[in-house]
Amino acid sequence: MSEESLNVLKRAFREYYFQRDAIEIPTRIEEREFGYLPFGGFMTRHLKLKNKGELTALLVRESPRGVYASCSYYEDPSLPMTEKGWKSGDLAFDIDCDDLEMECKKDHDRWTCKGCLLVGRGIRPARCPSCANTKILTLNWSCKLCLDASKDEIIKLKEILLKDFGMTRGKISTFFSGNKGYHLTVENSEFDALDQRGRGELANYISGKGLDIAKLGLSKNADYNNMVSRLPVLGEPGWRGKIASFFDDYEFEGERDDGDIKSKIANYYGKLSPKKFGAIIDLAIRSRGAKIDSVVTIDIHRIFRLAGSLHEKTGLSKKRCDDLNSFDPTTDPVEIKDEPIKVRVSMSPPFTLRERTYGPYKSEEVILPLHAGVYLMGNNLAQAVNS
Ligand SMILES: [Zn+2]
Ligand SMILES: [Zn+2]
Numbered sequence: 424m425s426e427e428s429l430n431v432l433k434r435a436f437r438e439y440y441f442q443r444d445a446i447e448i449p450t451r452i453e454e455r456e457f458g459y460l461p462f463g464g465f466m467t468r469h470l471k472l473k474n475k476g477e478l479t480a481l482l483v484r485e486s487p488r489g490v491y492a493s494c495s496y497y498e499d500p501s502l503p504m505t506e507k508g509w510k511s512g513d514l515a516f517d518i519d520c521d522d523l524e525m526e527c528k529k530d531h532d533r534w535t536c537k538g539c540l541l542v543g544r545g546i547r548p549a550r551c552p553s554c555a556n557t558k559i560l561t562l563n564w565s566c567k568l569c570l571d572a573s574k575d576e577i578i579k580l581k582e583i584l585l586k587d588f589g590m591t592r593g594k595i596s597t598f599f600s601g602n603k604g605y606h607l608t609v610e611n612s613e614f615d616a617l618d619q620r621g622r623g624e625l626a627n628y629i630s631g632k633g634l635d636i637a638k639l640g641l642s643k644n645a646d647y648n649n650m651v652s653r654l655p656v657l658g659e660p661g662w663r664g665k666i667a668s669f670f671d672d673y674e675f676e677g678e679r680d681d682g683d684i685k686s687k688i689a690n691y692y693g694k695l696s697p698k699k700f701g702a703i704i705d706l707a708i709r710s711r712g713a714k715i716d717s718v719v720t721i722d723i724h725r726i727f728r729l730a731g732s733l734h735e736k737t738g739l740s741k742k743r744c745d746d747l748n749s750f751d752p753t754t755d756p757v758e759i760k761d762e763p764i765k766v767r768v769s770m771s772p773p774f775t776l777r778e779r780t781y782g783p784y785k786s787e788e789v790i791l792p793l794h795a796g797v798y799l800m801g802n803n804l805a806q807a808v809n810s
Contacts, residue, residue, distance in 0.1 A: 437486035491726035520569035601734025631708035738797035761792035
């Protein structure tokens with residue numbers, strides 16, 4: 424990135440951190456590990472901050488590109504990881520549209536060959552079709568469909584935590600991640616003490632990983648009536664109820680639905696090949712579970728973007744959005760000003776901010792509102808032009 428672009432980004436971030444109480448001050452601040460990524464430098468971690476004053480001082484002094492805090496609480500967060508003394512930790516969940524296998528990626532994702540600079544659309548090829556180079560940069564983009572899909576997943580996640588785990592609304596916080604998805608944290612709950620293994624099981628339950636159809640009562644060896652009696656019904660707790668509800672909604676092509684879910688499941692289990700039936704179960708899992716990034720939930724040593732801070736790739740804020748339905752991820756987290764800036768864009772798929780759609784661009788100079796310029800520069804798709 425050019426010096427000029429770095430300066431523009433740093434100035435925009437600094438103005439944001441200066442002008443107001445942008446960051447949400449985390450609870451139990453002195454027990455958390457902090458870290459930040461400066462402009463033009465490497466990540467600094469294992470910081471211990473005593474209070475709100477020290478955190479605001481850090482933000483104003485560094486205007487960091489990214490700033491993070493642990494969800495875990497330690498005896499002494501400034502010590503090396505093995506000596507910190509882990510006490511407990513908030514639950515943390517991450518949903519990213521890159522994991523949702525969206526069809527629209529074919530339209531908006533791009534790749535660039537590092538050898539001949541050829542740019543292509545969609546999923547990155549193993550080799551450049553022009554020069555056979557295997558060094559290829561990918562650009563994972565997001566569009567309204569992607570962001571809507573991420574929102575659907577976070578809504579499902581919240582419902583599972585409330586209904587299946589009996590968590591209380593007041594302890595759950597949801598945030599737009601600042602880029603392509605959502606974060607959810609649960610603080611001060613009976614799950615705080617869960618170790619990595621327990622968190623792994625929680626993650627598996629939420630995503631439906633490892634769901635065993637024998638547990639639903641399905642078996643090729645059982646007598647039909649005996650099997651039907653063991654199948655799930657609507658309203659059952661846990662995954663049995665979720666599978667029943669999926670079959671209740673699912674319409675099999677050209678089939679009449681007599682309303683009895685147990686026989687509906689049993690009939691299709693008998694009629695379809697194991698592969699086809701398995702695909703329907705996979706669909707049920709996708710539809711009723713939430714597609715979370717399990718690594719984030721399991722890794723208790725991770726530091727998580729601070730609520731209210733700006734995302735280094737987009738300049739959008741990690742915005743609290745407890746009312747998910749009304750939240751607009753292309754408008755609500757846009758915090759950087761709209762004063763005009765001239766940038767040279769190498770290329771960019773279209774994107775929308777504050778109800779205005781920009782691009783696509785290809786090797787051109789454009790004048791954009793600062794927040795749109797930052798969005799492109801942060802993604803390394805544009806450079807500031809001295810004017
Ligand atoms: Zn090439
Ligand atoms: Zn998309």
